[in-house]
Amino acid sequence: MTETSIGPQPSDRTITGVPIHLDGVMKQYRGQPKPAVERLDLEIDAGHIVAFVGPSGCGKTTTLKMINRLIEPSEGRILIDGRDVTHVNPDKLRQSIGYVIQSGGLFPHWSVAKNIGAIPRVLRWEKQRIAERTEYLLDLVGLDADTFAHRLPKDMSGGQQQRVGVARALAADPPILLMDEPFGAVDPITRVRLQDSLLGIQQELGKTIVVVTHDFEEATKLGDKVLILSEGGHIEQYAAPEEILANPASEFVEQFIGSGATLAHLTFTRVRDVPHEPVVTAKVGESSQAVLARAHAAGTDWVVVVNDHDHPRAWPTLDEVATKPQVSDYIDRRLPVVARSSTLNDALDTMLAASQGGVLVTDGRGAVIGSLAIDTVMEVIRGQLREARPDEVHLSYVSHAEGTSTDEMPAIVAADEPDEQP
Ligand SMILES: Nc1ncnc2c1ncn2[C@@H]1O[C@H](COP(=O)(O)OP(=O)(O)OP(=O)(O)O)[C@@H](O)[C@H]1O
Incomplete structure (x- = not known):
């Protein structure tokens, strides 16, 4: 029997990150009349994710790059785990700080494994240790090592390259991860998956991530705290997303978060916070008769086909399952899937994009743990909108979603297709 349901959330989170303290940090680029970042004081707690947002040119990237000294501060001190690193060897410093940029920033002529092993090789790790670490990291970021370890970046999708970028940044197990617009170059659905993957990784590792x-919505989804900057690296507000939305500190913040504020409230409710339905799973190659018997016993008329890692591949109806003696290895590319760390906005967007009345829910490693129906999401959204200030209610959002199909899921026809990696 392979019926699964949502398990409890681990409450005792591991923390492997360390605190970061910027003390009166300033950056004046040569030839510029004004500092890009004026005096900035900032405390980032160990094991937290902090998201920097603000208009273009306000100094987000300059501030980020001063933490690993890709940009040298003109004044001030940077303390990592209480130690002043303003004058330590920058190469040594960077070995203890993972860095992820847009599109992954992989070396194009190196295989995935070689890219991931770059820093461990500099640190003179044994070959075997690097190989084991590479396999662990590929699994952590949701890529199959056998399939991807020897590929070149050009033979992978943007989202896959970005996953490798994260694996490479984590290779030497640094306590800090800096990410500069990491998901800026991928499509919205891939972006949601990468965000969820990052949250799953963070749940497991507890790094300090900047x-x-x-995107303010991305900041509220990812950040334990959000730092809103204005020109000159001036701190407009530094607080938990809920606090920023409830009490914007200035007119600048109010304007910056703008009319998205009510909807941003919806990003605080995660898929894991609302009730899910258990699903009946079927392994590829399993006898269809056994699957049908199990599904009948559970009173369901569809099942989720999973691979060896319990990653969902398709969700055929029992009639579709019955057409083959064994469970087909068909991969449904439009299968609506969200992680339990996804927001209800993500879940709704995913359903709308797939024209489905529900989504499958996975854990941080992509294994299916249940399903979520559109009715459940709509009920929560209605409740939240009732509580929101009436002049900010965006009813069109609800009616748009309500206009979509709420048919019994799934409506997808399983058919044999050549197997490809998801
Ligand atoms: N190498 C440089 N030389 C001179 N000025 C620079 C340099 N890099 C950045 N600046 C200036 O410093 C200011 C802050 O730039 P920064 O890249 O940190 O902003 P940002 O908030 O990350 O912007 P964006 O969102 O557009 O990436 C800008 O006015 C920018 O023009």
């Missing part, structure tokens, strides 16, 4: 983004 992420620069242009």
